[in-house]
Amino acid sequence: MARKITYQQAINEALDQEMTRDESVIVMGEDVVGGSGGHGEMDAWGGVLGLTKGLYAKHGNRIMDTPITESGYIGAAVGAATCGMRPVAELMFIDFMGVCLDQIYNQAAKFRYMFGGKAKTPVVIRAMYGAGFSAAAQHSQALYSIFTHIPGLKVVLPSSPYDAKGLLIQAIRDDDPVIFLEHKVLYTLEGEVPEEPYTVPFGEANVVREGDDVTIVAFGRMVLHATGVADKLAKEGIKCEVIDPRTTSPLDDESILESIENTGRLVVVDESNPRCSMASDIAELAVTRAFEHLKAPVKTVTAPHTPVPFAKSLEDAYIPSPEKIEAAIRSIA
């Protein structure tokens, strides 16, 4: 049986292997070493959740702490990428994008276009996202649709340890700026992960489960919810096809359309707020390009149009639940 490691370990391993392979790969972020300049251990933390632990011991100054200065170091990562480095900058929580967004969407995303194709900006910005830890409104958002909107950026949402490693290695080797988003609830998820380096290509959806009755397109952590519900309904004879797009930009629209053409029914499960979201984006895809195949209205299961609440009772109601996904499927199946 293949080796099992966690989603968190898979990300650490991808960083380690790429830093070993390519000298131009560097890692920076707040406390990614986690003890610079103090009187204790240099790498006391190894990331706020210990995700980059061990990299300093192996790679020395190619992993570096930054002051809490998101615009400064995200911009530095972008600038270094234009000089031929392959920086991986950790923006701890995606919610902090508001502090440094200009460097991402006006600088990194646009250089190649504005400069007439003469720039390459192979930067990776890693961040955790998502609700489930009572981390409240400023540490729990699922903001991937904002980045997906911006031409020039690629956006990656791994839902398994296998994809986390393969997609991160692809992100580091990719020549475009990549926003790599890790769901914080998935860090402890275990799965089979090959020890050797490998890549998972962008823009190729993973058909997690095949079925002819209903297509479920789910993102990130929601892939697990969707798969669980599909397993349950299969026992009743409702056969769901679960599609994990893996990347929202580029998006594997062909795989989604192909599935809708087969099933005629679509449920989209998206942890984000509903307006201008991946849910509305996939729904638009279905009605503009596969309308003639639809046998029922498209259903979306999303968070409500509210900030992420703190109290457990409210947060549980906020996150799309297996029960809501099941109800959506049953309403059209």
Added chain:
Amino acid sequence: MSELSKEKLLEAYRMMRTIRDFEERVHDEFAKGGIPGFVHLYAGEEASATGICMHLTDQDRIVSTHRGHGHCIAKGVDVIGMMAEIYGKQTGTCHGKGGSMHIADLDKGMLGANGIVGGGPPLICGVGLTHKMRGTDGVGIAFFGDGASNQGTTLESMNLATVWNLPCIFVVENNGYAEATSSEWAVSCDNYADRAAGFGMPGTTVDGHDFFAVYETAGEAIARARAGGGPSLVEVKLNRYFGHFEGDAQTYRRADEVKQLREEKDCLKIFRKRVVDANLLEHSDLDKIDEEVAALIDEAVQQAEAASPPAVEELLTHVYVNY
């Protein structure tokens, strides 16, 4: 002044004259309606870009501002391509996809004019970091204005450059106005260079009408950075002749302010007088350059006007390397 060879003095004058004529001509052509978009001109500030970039090679990178034409020319970007870019033509430096506010030429170490005030300084930390990690003696220069001088990105970058000990020079070109607002009002200290102490780096204020003063001050900061001595802040006090953008009537300035500056503080006139009085160059040497530059700018405008715009298919190219 005496340390510069005759060849270097001629180069400096040619650079400044090229910037001046380029900008005066863009001003005229914009008024005639030949140039689209937003244009911000550097005329009056030539000694700054020239005095600093004369120290640089192609491996050294700069980031620039809205007012970036002068930095481009001083960094060696092709003037013919620049003019075509400003006209939005396929033959432009960026194939007409960037325009005045986004001219870049990475091969020349020009990482772009920037449409975002304060957008450049964080990027230059990445340039400095790359040079440091690769063990080169290259440097990064962030040009920014008094407007960007108060942006958090600029202040964060100066802190980061010191913390990481980066070979970066932060050059604030204080031309007295952020758009229409006086820097005397908007900048909280008398000399911006005083802020350097708060970031643990040397800071110097220099007269930006005096090429030699800029050249000397920049030379010290750049040499220090090349030797591993870390970042510096240089405040260049200077003036722009034209408005924040073309079309700005500049009613926030004293009525005769620009006229007086052109008469008394013109860096080209000051340079000419200094080198001729010191018997380093003849008027005829400089007159010859004036004629050659005028011809070059004429040629640039003619070529730009004659060039084709980008084909519609170019709309969809250069978004990604692979997608």
